[in-house]
Amino acid sequence: MAQKVKLSTIADSLGLSTATVSLALRDSSLVAEVTRERIKQSARDLGYIYNRRAASLRTSKSGILGVCVHDIMNPFFGEILKSVEDELDRRRQTFILCNHHDELAKQRSFVDTMLQLGADGLILSPAIGTPASDIHLAEENDLPVTLIARTIEGSGVCGFRGDDAYGMGLAVDHLIGRGHRSIAMIGGTAMTSTGRDREAGYRAALKRGGIEFRDEWRVEGPRDRHSGFDAVSAFLAIEKRPTAIVCFSDLVALGVMYGLSRAGLRPGVDIAVIGYDDIDEAAIATPALTTVANGQSEVGRRAAGALLDRLQGLPASEETILITPELKIRQSSEFAWPN
Amino acid sequence: MAQKVKLSTIADSLGLSTATVSLALRDSSLVAEVTRERIKQSARDLGYIYNRRAASLRTSKSGILGVCVHDIMNPFFGEILKSVEDELDRRRQTFILCNHHDELAKQRSFVDTMLQLGADGLILSPAIGTPASDIHLAEENDLPVTLIARTIEGSGVCGFRGDDAYGMGLAVDHLIGRGHRSIAMIGGTAMTSTGRDREAGYRAALKRGGIEFRDEWRVEGPRDRHSGFDAVSAFLAIEKRPTAIVCFSDLVALGVMYGLSRAGLRPGVDIAVIGYDDIDEAAIATPALTTVANGQSEVGRRAAGALLDRLQGLPASEETILITPELKIRQSSEFAWPN
DNA sequence: CTGAAAGCGCTTACAG
DNA sequence: CTGAAAGCGCTTACAG
Numbered sequence: 001m002a003q004k005v006k007l008s009t010i011a012d013s014l015g016l017s018t019a020t021v022s023l024a025l026r027d028s029s030l031v032a033e034v035t036r037e038r039i040k041q042s043a044r045d046l047g048y049i050y051n052r053r054a055a056s057l058r059t060s061k062s063g064i065l066g067v068c069v070h071d072i073m074n075p076f077f078g079e080i081l082k083s084v085e086d087e088l089d090r091r092r093q094t095f096i097l098c099n100h101h102d103e104l105a106k107q108r109s110f111v112d113t114m115l116q117l118g119a120d121g122l123i124l125s126p127a128i129g130t131p132a133s134d135i136h137l138a139e140e141n142d143l144p145v146t147l148i149a150r151t152i153e154g155s156g157v158c159g160f161r162g163d164d165a166y167g168m169g170l171a172v173d174h175l176i177g178r179g180h181r182s183i184a185m186i187g188g189t190a191m192t193s194t195g196r197d198r199e200a201g202y203r204a205a206l207k208r209g210g211i212e213f214r215d216e217w218r219v220e221g222p223r224d225r226h227s228g229f230d231a232v233s234a235f236l237a238i239e240k241r242p243t244a245i246v247c248f249s250d251l252v253a254l255g256v257m258y259g260l261s262r263a264g265l266r267p268g269v270d271i272a273v274i275g276y277d278d279i280d281e282a283a284i285a286t287p288a289l290t291t292v293a294n295g296q297s298e299v300g301r302r303a304a305g306a307l308l309d310r311l312q313g314l315p316a317s318e319e320t321i322l323i324t325p326e327l328k329i330r331q332s333s334e335f336a337w338p339n
Numbered sequence: 340m341a342q343k344v345k346l347s348t349i350a351d352s353l354g355l356s357t358a359t360v361s362l363a364l365r366d367s368s369l370v371a372e373v374t375r376e377r378i379k380q381s382a383r384d385l386g387y388i389y390n391r392r393a394a395s396l397r398t399s400k401s402g403i404l405g406v407c408v409h410d411i412m413n414p415f416f417g418e419i420l421k422s423v424e425d426e427l428d429r430r431r432q433t434f435i436l437c438n439h440h441d442e443l444a445k446q447r448s449f450v451d452t453m454l455q456l457g458a459d460g461l462i463l464s465p466a467i468g469t470p471a472s473d474i475h476l477a478e479e480n481d482l483p484v485t486l487i488a489r490t491i492e493g494s495g496v497c498g499f500r501g502d503d504a505y506g507m508g509l510a511v512d513h514l515i516g517r518g519h520r521s522i523a524m525i526g527g528t529a530m531t532s533t534g535r536d537r538e539a540g541y542r543a544a545l546k547r548g549g550i551e552f553r554d555e556w557r558v559e560g561p562r563d564r565h566s567g568f569d570a571v572s573a574f575l576a577i578e579k580r581p582t583a584i585v586c587f588s589d590l591v592a593l594g595v596m597y598g599l600s601r602a603g604l605r606p607g608v609d610i611a612v613i614g615y616d617d618i619d620e621a622a623i624a625t626p627a628l629t630t631v632a633n634g635q636s637e638v639g640r641r642a643a644g645a646l647l648d649r650l651q652g653l654p655a656s657e658e659t660i661l662i663t664p665e666l667k668i669r670q671s672s673e674f675a676w677p678n
Numbered sequence: 679c680t681g682a683a684a685g686c687g688c689t690t691a692c693a694g
Numbered sequence: 695c696t697g698a699a700a701g702c703g704c705t706t707a708c709a710g
Binding site: 007 | 702703704705706
């Protein structure tokens with residue numbers, strides 16, 4: 001590579017000052033139309049590359065947003081990210097992705113990097129065990145945070161997620177309405193707000209239906225397809241086997257259906273299965289999976305919107321917004337259960 | 340937020356110079372052990388945040404690597420990313436992710452951002468239609484590139500991917516060995532090196548087996564689960580329906596299996612199905628999916644390693660390294676076909 | 679409408 | 695072992 005092209009290279013080649021060049025490249029009306037065009041042309045010709053860190057050092061704005069979630073490969077997040085991305089694209093913001101795998105250390109190192117780069121904001125699905133003070137640290141250092149999918153007690157920032165207790169209630173109500181009297185719940189952990197709320201919704205619905213909860217019905221843990229598959233053996237070991245299963249997520253449910261098939265049981269015929277999230281795959285799975293649509297794209301769009309509004313100086317909210325979920329009935333829970 | 344804490348804040352509070360503080364925080368042996376500790380303690384106490392853009396402006400190193408692929412949600416990339424990440428973590432490098440969705444504009448905007456931030460290197464699975472000149476532009480501006488999964492004619496940079504023609508040949512040979520004489524191939528496009536190579540491997544294997552290829556056997560296009568599912572109707576419309584299907588990827592194969600089941604056909608019994616990639620799900624799918632293990636983790640690890648080596652001054656290679664794939668035989672192609 | 683000058687917060691020779 | 699000074703490439707008042 002030859003010499004680095006900078007503002008002064010352009011300025012010198014045109015006999016102008018760097019101030020004028022800088023303004024022109026940012027389309028300032030302070031610079032005459034003709035001059036502006038000459039400058040832009042010259043920048044192209046010389047192969048000028050804007051030095052964002054110099055600019056950012058001067059202005060203390062970076063034009064960068066961070067997005068950090070625990071599992072980028074989970075279609076649930078995929079759908080959130082897609083809508084975050086669409087919203088940010090629409091508003092012409094660059095963003096940077098991070099996958100923290102629910103490891104607090106990874107999340108911290110990413111937040112640190114964002115701080116060091118002077119990122120303008122952060123959209124975060126917090127790792128298990130994230131203390132409110134981590135959020136405060138970011139906020140105190142001029143990094144506004146918006147939470148998605150999970151929220152944190154006392155964080156003092158706004159967040160968007162589905163109404164998990166209500167949504168899981170819809171699923172269980174539906175099964176009870178179909179005649180089921182023994183319903184297991186597979187997956188999720190009490191370490192996240194999502195896990196706690198979905199389990200609470202499950203238990204509340206059983207109670208509403210006059211069904212007494214039994215400890216053995218609750219298979220905690222699984223949060224992905226593979227662990228859902230593995231959990232089937234624990235389920236099959238339940239003494240009086242439940243006739244229906246609600247799962248923590250679609251991914252878990254799809255794994256569970258694979259596992260049931262492996263064991264010679266037909267999901268949707270021998271046993272009802274319901275997922276959560278309504279990911280794209282739910283509709284094409286065979287049998288098609290009954291599930292709870294969780295408003296991913298609304299979560300993503302609104303979270304991005306809220307952050308951008310705040311960056312533009314609108315007042316910050318501290319609210320957690322709950323998106324209302326919706327039951328999607330498909331084959332996997334279609335058949336009424338004979339009592 | 341109060342006043343921003345910077346090197347000079349620490350220096351002033353301790354009656355030292357910023358030079359000493361800067362050296363101490365980076366563990367330079369030029370600074371006395373005791374002084375170093377005092378400085379670090381003070382930095383912690385004051386809540387000092389390193390300003391990476393100032394440092395980077397001065398040194399023109401940023402300590403950041405970019406990783407950009409077309410589909411972050413595809414487990415195939417998930418596995419590559421995991422091993423890239425492990426390798427980078429091991430060598431304590433920060434990296435930034437991007438999903439270009441095979442849109443050249445998105446990829447360019449990310450590469451631009453990397454250039455503007457002065458990123459140290461880039462690992463890229465190039466979007467369809469990426470011209471070699473895009474790679475040259477990055478390289479000329481001091482952004483070393485390593486390609487993964489796909490390669491580009493004339494890019495002049497090193498790349499890592501599976502030996503797709505060979506791998507697809509293994510799959511087709513296996514089917515022929517099981518007695519199949521009519522084999523369809525679903526998915527993939529001639530616009531990527533992967534698509535071209537896998538199709539070439541398929542055709543070569545048919546020829547080796549003395550089977551004449553028929554146009555209608557080739558269902559081009561699908562590259563994800565949903566489009567695999569949708570392609571089943573095209574497959575079922577083939578006049579003399581093939582007895583086996585090789586798919587462009589596991590995702591496509593899993594969608595195809597859903598679609599076949601929907602149509603009342605039993606994959607692995609009525610029809611053989613083979614995928615490509617050996618993603619985690621292949622082994623738990625029911626029936627378990629025969630597939631070609633594509634060495635994702637080796638691709639990721641070696642690509643990251645090659646880039647880091649190059650950053651440390653080792654000579655750049657221009658080679659494309661082909662990882663040798665391996666056939667994994669499972670239920671979905673288990674049964675011999677009666678001739 | 680354009681230019682000269684200061685400063686963002688670091689690091690790096692160079693002195694001592 | 696520590697300090698004074700210059701400079702990375704921008705942008706922003708301030709003049710003119």
